[in-house]
Amino acid sequence: MVYLPTVLFSLGEGAVIPLIPVIAARMGADVAFAALVASALVVGQLCGNLPAGWAVSRIGERLTMVIAGVIAIGSGVGMVFAPTLGVLAASVFLLGFCAAAFGLARHAFMTTRVPIAFRARALSLLGGSFRLGVFIGPFVAAGLLQLFGAESAAIWFFLGCLVVMVLLVLLGPDPEKTIPVTTALRTAPLAPDSGEAVSGAIPTAERAGIFRTMWQQRSVLGRLGLAAASLSAVRSARQVVLPLWGLSLGLDASTIALVVGISGAIDFALFYASGQVMDRFGRLWAAMPAMVLMGSGFLALSLTHDLDSSVLWFGMFAAVLGVGNGLSSGILLTLGADVAPKSEPAAFLGSWRTLTDAGGAVAPLMVSAVTALASLPIAAAVVGVIGLVGAGGFIRWIPRFVPRAREERP
Template sequence: MVYAPTVLFALGEGAVIPLIPVLATKLGADVPMAALVASALVIGQLFGNIPAGALVAKIGERLTMVLAGIASLVAGVGMLLAPTLVLFAAAIFLLGFCAAAFGLARHAFMTTRVPPRFRARSLALLGGSFRLGVFVGPFVAAGLIRLTGSELSSIWFLLVCAGVIVPLVLFGPDPEKSNPVLLKPTGAAVAEDSGEVVTGSIPTVDQRGVFRTMWAYRAVLARLGISAATLSAVRSARQVILPLWGVSLGLNAETIALVVGVAGAIDFALFYASGQVMDRFGRIWAAMPAMLLMGLGFIALSFTHDLDEATMWFAMLAAVLGVGNGLSSGILLTFGADLAPEREPATFLGSWRTLTDAGGAAAPLLVAAITGLASLSLATGVMGAVALIGAAGFVRWTRRYLPPSGD
């Protein structure tokens, strides 16, 4: 009940994500507008974090996930039947909203119930559950397109996954009742857990409110949080740039889905290694290499569009970006859990995820703007520079705000 719903949701989402720009172009969008439509997914996640935190605090994780599953069914039907680009983008936005609810519910659960000594591995596994969907989903999409001849078949697959999630979560074992809460020492925002077992529901009562919590923890959010936001931005840009790059090269939807799927396979294969590195050597030793690889990968890709072997470079550098993203599996979840205070983890995590998702939401908009004003190659190079700046931020601030054992 901790990981299976995440896998199912990610499978459906992973099948749809590579084809969003393709489906948008079929509704009349050009390349910059397709990038803007694709950004609706991360914008939905951004706006979904605060309501999701309120839902988790009020009704618990399981019912939050049930409502998110039902809403994702509505989003899938909207994508399937949308007659205009605006309605299609609205359905994508709703799907992102549902992803925020799933993500925050799982994050809050793991923050309060996993001991620090293997927290990074547990959260890397949670990230790996999502990566499994991103890995398998595009291959499922490619197979369905070949079988049916329609890109809409990937949306039907999303509906099937969401339809399975709702009864699974609603009638399966309730993890809230089977796992006790582990509380940190009172008042310690970044201290280790005491290991004291406290029965009852997750302590997600909103004592300050999201904006007051943001102000109380403004120092860490403005420094380490901004660095985390750049990582989220680079990840989000990767999801948009790779399909757009394939479209700009004239590749068909099946080929694009396969390239993205291979990159996802590499990404998925490295998720547990990321958790091992963070738990054994410190958080920075996963964050910095990941950001450097993605930054250099984007910069290299930006120079290959007009080369004779552009398709080969596209596939190869997509794999490099997959390695970088795989090394970052669970990093944002782990940083958030390390920094979350005892009494109001949901409001802090809502603030943390809002900030990181803001980076994710801004990246596709930036890519769309630069592509419209200049070129997709320049947009790709700019995102590479953002990754390198983020790597410097992690090096500067990680040791200051995390305890030595968490590096």
């Protein structure tokens, strides 16, 4: 009941996302406009985080997930029957909005109910659930395209996943009632203890609200939050730079897909190891090595473009970036949970996820701009510098905001 809804949502979403530009192109969009339609998903996620934080803090995680699932079904139907590109873009935007609400609801649930002693492993498994869907979804979409010959088949598959997910959340046992809020997160003053399991949002004497929470937590958001945003930016840049690098080397599409796929497989294989490292040795020992690996990998890759063995170096550093990304699995979820205020975590997590999503959204635009103004190797080098600066930020701010004492069992 905790992980299966996440797998269902991400599996359907992972099948649809690669086909959004294709659907837009079939409707008459040029390459630039097709990319714009696809980017509506990220914009929707950015816009959805703060309202999702408000919803989770008011109506609870379960109801937020159900509402997000129902609205996502509407967006899927809109994508299937979209008469114009504008309707398609609006449907994709709505899907991103719902994905933000769904992800934040599950993040808030894990923050309030998982004991600190194994929080990182639980959240790494949650991150792995999202990655599983994104990893397998494109293969499901490819099979459906071969079977039915239409992109709409993947959307119908997504709609089926959403229906099952909504029914599971509505009719299955409610984890909010069966799993109480962890003792570490109970704070005074709270409502008198009735002896019943806590469900829904965490009760507090006074709700701070979204914007007041942002102001109260501006120190951690402006320091550790920016370091987290740099990690999100490097992750996002990896998804853009690797395919472009393969194209610049003159590789065919199947070879590029193979290299990127191997990098993604390494990334997925390491997601639970990240949680083990964080719980056993501390958050810094997953965040810092991951950022150093990815930052150094991008910097080294930028020096290999014109070498005789450039293709070999491309494959090797793609694997290095996969290792770095895999070691960082769950770190953004875990750090957000660690520094979230105990009284009202959902409002803070909305701001935290908006900041990290913004880093991921800006990175592809930055890569595109630097490549246009200079070259792709320069763009890769810039991403590498961001990674190393982000590693320095984690070294500076994780010990301050997440000391080891807060990571240990209460």
